[in-house]
Amino acid sequence: MKIDHPHDQCAAAISGADWSDSALGHPANWPESLSRILVMMFNSAAPKLLLWGDDSRAFFNQAYLELMPMRLTASCIGRSCAQLQPELWDHIHLNVQSAMGGTPSLESSLRLESKQNGVQDSYFKLCYTPVQGPIDRVDGVLVDVYDVTATQLLENSLRSKNSQLSQLFAEVPFFIALFTGPDLNLEFVNQSPGKLLSRRSSRGEAFGNSIAAKSDRSLFALLKEAYTSGRTQWSSNFFLDQDPRESGREQQKILDLVCQPVRDETDSVYGVLLTAYDVTQRHLAQKEADRLQHRLLHNSRLDAMGTMAMTLAHELNQPLAAAGNYISTARRLLAKGANGSSEMLEHAQKEIARVGRVVGRARSLVRVGVAERSKVSIALASRAAIGLLEATGIHDLKITLSLSPDATHVLSEEIQLEQVFLNILRNAAEASRNCQRREAIVTSHRVSGNRVQIAIRDFGKGFPDNDVSDLFEKFSPSSGGGLGVGLALTRTLVDANQGTINASNHRDGGAIIRIELDAPDRFV
Known part of the structure; x- marks a missing residue:
């Protein structure tokens, strides 16, 4: 059989080579089984390598020549594979020996390192097929070669990314677990299951098979509902019994849970992704x-x-x-x-x-801390306070009212406003004792926010040391030298009526206290 092909260099190399010194002799005398395999190889677009005889002489086609990363030429054809491609032979010789013994085999991923800088390694899938001669003995091995470099590099990349994701999931400060199938088999977990479940569950184990604690049953019910309904399930402040073997003692954890259904390309639910956040410390806080x-x-x-x-x-x-x-x-x-x-x-x-x-x-x-307010006349409240002062023997303090026409009433509890006037006026009387001018002037006017400001000024000694920061605290000394209980109560009463109060020394002498309360028409 003539071994020839017009577009294959390897076929031409066989025809043009001198085979007189080889054990095979001239190609015209080669076994028909060898010739038929070579013709088939040269007519194939797939890379093929034929190792013939006990010394595994290498025959290959044009596709193989272009595929292999080692330096090969068509003139190398017919040489021993161990001499021609020693690196390749180191990887395949055991499979070749097995095939020479009549046993075919498949090598799914053979990595051949590149000797050139910047050139990536190559990966191949090899299929070893025994080639029988005329007397039912194996004379050679046909190796079909498939380049799987792109696929293998993609798998390597995915494997690396999966490893990175696994590391990332392991480091996140919350619990992630994937359950699949109707039995909710635990497929993935980023932490020890005992940190979440009341017992240690193994990967691949059905979660519902050996539920022990009541909290496990509740968790299983949430997962099952998410799987069967296809809707996300939430649970806040979920009390979970922790596996005592994880911490050495029984304890409870409090979690916020999210059970998210996981769907495949057909939009069918095949699992549930559980995310659990430990809020125990927040709950305790x-x-x-x-x-x-x-x-x-x-x-x-x-x-x-x-x-x-x-x-x-x-x-x-x-x-x-x-x-x-x-x-x-x-x-x-x-x-x-x-x-x-x-x-x-x-x-x-x-x-x-x-x-x-x-x-x-x-x-x-x-x-209740808040007074029941109503419309109260400033003039009447102050006169009631004056009457009480006079009834207790204070007759020598002159009270002057100067009220703005639009600021004659406020929102307040009547008795409490009278008490406010009484406390401030009595303090003014005490402060003015032995002073030339014993008078208190009460004025009022509108301020922003539809409120009324009441100012009560006396002409006494003023507040000591100009320090009024703690004037309204309990037992803070008043301008009259007393304990200041009246002013502390005054602030309590003003606060109860949703008002404000402040005090200062007047630049012309004496003291002035200002009170702001809501105007009666504010909420009309």
Whole structure:
């Protein structure tokens, strides 16, 4: 059989070579089985290598010559493979020996390193087929060669990226697990399963097969619902019993869970991706914050009780003192047989009734912290305070009212506003003692925000050292030299009526206290 092909250099090399010194002799005398295989190879576009005889002489076609990364020429054909391609022979000789023994084989990925800088390694898939001679003996091995470099490099890249993703998932501060199939088999987990589940689950194990803890059953129900419904399931503050073998002791974890269905290319659900965030510390911190807040509220109640006691002690002093003065006057009038005792007793009765109203309003203030406001006349409230001052023996303080026509009323609780005026005016009277001008001027005007500012100025000694930063604190000294309880209560009352208060020394002498309250028409 003539071995020839017009477009194959290797076929031409066989025809033009001198085979007289070879064991095969002239090609015309070659075995028909060899000639037929060579003709088939030269007519194939697929890379093929034929290793013939016990010394594995190499025959190859044009496609193989172009494929192999080693330097080959057509003139190399017919030489021993071990001499021609020693690196390749080191990789394939065991498979060739097996094929010479009659056993075909397949090598899925053969890597041949490149000797050139900048040139990537090559990967091949090799299929070894025994070639039988005329007397049923294997005379050679046909090696079909497939270049899988692109596929292998892609697999390597994907494997590297998967490794990077696995490392990334392992380092993220939350738990990720993939469950697949109706039985929810654990396929992937980025942390020890015992950190999430009440027992150690193995990859590939059905999650529902050996559920022990109640929390596991609840988790399984969430996963199952996500799988069967195809809808994402959420759970916040999920209490989970942790595997005691993970930490050495039984404990609970608190998690926020997301169970996300995973779909394939046909949009069918084939698994559930579980993401779990450990919020145990946040939950414990919230419990501690709630405990501290409860303690703060308890302390606030104690403080409110103290405020109420101080308020009652301070505010009741005025009407009780006034009632006592009225009763004393009535007794003197009765002893003399003079008229007017009934009128004094009526005044005393009014002051005692005022005591009841003060107690009720003080209790309401402490309980809710906000007063029940209504439209109150500034003039009437200040005059009521003046009357109490006079009833307690303070007669020498001149009170001057200068109210703006558009600022005559405010939103306030009536008795509390009277108490505010009483406290400030009494403080002004004490501050003005032994001063040349014993007067307090009460003014009012509108300010921004539809509010009314009330200013009360005296001409006394002013506040000591010009330091008014803690003037309204409990037991802060007042301008009159007392304990300053009245001003502390004044701020409490103003705050309860949603107002503000501040104090300063007037540039021309004395002190001035400014109060801002809502105008009555603000909420109309």
